[in-house]
Amino acid sequence: MNPTNYLYLSAILFSIGAVGVIVRRNAIVVFMCIELMLNAANLAFVTFAKMNGNLEGQVIAFFTMVVAACEVVVGLAIIVTIFRSRRSASVDDASLLSR
Amino acid sequence: MTGESALFWVLAPLSVAAAIAMLFMKKAVHSAILLAWVMITLAIFYIALEAPFLGIVQIVVYTGAVMMLFLFILMLVGVDSSDSLVEKIKGLRSVAIFTVLGFVAALTSLIARTDNGQAPVGLGEANGGGNVQGIAELIFGDYVWAFEVISALLITAALGAMVLGHSEKSGVAKSSQRARSIARFRGKSIATAAGLPGSGVYARNNAVDLPALLPDGKPSDLSIAEVLHRRGDVQETKSYALEGLPKIDEEGNK
Numbered sequence: 494m495n496p497t498n499y500l501y502l503s504a505i506l507f508s509i510g511a512v513g514v515i516v517r518r519n520a521i522v523v524f525m526c527i528e529l530m531l532n533a534a535n536l537a538f539v540t541f542a543k544m545n546g547n548l549e550g551q552v553i554a555f556f557t558m559v560v561a562a563c564e565v566v567v568g569l570a571i572i573v574t575i576f577r578s579r580r581s582a583s584v585d586d587a588s589l590l591s592r
Numbered sequence: 593m594t595g596e597s598a599l600f601w602v603l604a605p606l607s608v609a610a611a612i613a614m615l616f617m618k619k620a621v622h623s624a625i626l627l628a629w630v631m632i633t634l635a636i637f638y639i640a641l642e643a644p645f646l647g648i649v650q651i652v653v654y655t656g657a658v659m660m661l662f663l664f665i666l667m668l669v670g671v672d673s674s675d676s677l678v679e680k681i682k683g684l685r686s687v688a689i690f691t692v693l694g695f696v697a698a699l700t701s702l703i704a705r706t707d708n709g710q711a712p713v714g715l716g717e718a719n720g721g722g723n724v725q726g727i728a729e730l731i732f733g734d735y736v737w738a739f740e741v742i743s744a745l746l747i748t749a750a751l752g753a754m755v756l757g758h759s760e761k762s763g764v765a766k767s768s769q770r771a772r773s774i775a776r777f778r779g780k781s782i783a784t785a786a787g788l789p790g791s792g793v794y795a796r797n798n799a800v801d802l803p804a805l806l807p808d809g810k811p812s813d814l815s816i817a818e819v820l821h822r823r824g825d826v827q828e829t830k831s832y833a834l835e836g837l838p839k840i841d842e843e844g845n846k
Binding site: 494495496497498499500501502504505506507508509510511512513515516517518519521522524525526528529532535536539540542543544545546547548549551552554555556558559560561562563564565566567569570571572573574576577582585 | 594596597600604607608611612614615620623624627630631634637638641642643645646649650653654657658661662665666668669680684685688689692693695696699700703704707709712713714715717718719723726727730731735738739742745746748749750752753756757759
């Protein structure tokens, strides 16, 4: 099978994640959508590795996973901190700078 | 149709459907479950793409650790807090979907144009000495600096999470031993400072639900635990009084 199909799938998943980041307002769901986008990018990397016949794509995908894990850890800690002070996990409620 | 394409055409629509459904779920927990499914399908795709190491890492790190963390935080901030799907900024949703559809069109046309129909090189040669060995050679060879920097990043992130998650203990200070001692020996509680009377111990009974008798023959409520009073589990002491004995009046005369 032509691995280009995986690239199409990756593009579609990335775009779905982007819609979620824009549309959803629960900060945790927004985070999940960001994870989806990162995963889609990883799929593209792994596909490129197979297309070009070297493992560098897989190594980059591995690094991306580590960075995504860091991002989740810090991001969720921030969400918990915001929730503690405001009792809400909605991204619309954290609007102190606009007032 | 090869096995790989069959796998792709079964799993890819399922993962896209799950990803789309994720956007419409009102409760964040349902979104999390759907995302876990998408990640599992991606792990299967990795294995099909000759990346078994990444497939396993995907399952361990993403569906294992990251989704667990998500669910944990969901439980922490209230699993019932459902998101209202009403848009606050007018037209945001339609604009977002329109823009992203344009983005998809641009990406797919780009992929289609760069697809020259060439067969993929495949990882048969690169994976010759084993997939894990090949990746390890790259990570600890060409990419060793990136690896070190990323491990520093991971440690920093862990420290940052600890700093952000730390909260000063608020509210009333824990009472000291001195304060508790004063509360015990001053005021009304001096009467029971030496401890409450024990429950009744008799020749035929030795039970916590049997009140002790005071010198005047009355049962003592203090000798029974409060919870037994509330449950009504207190036994009558009088029924154990011996019958037929001559009464003794207050002066001790029979």
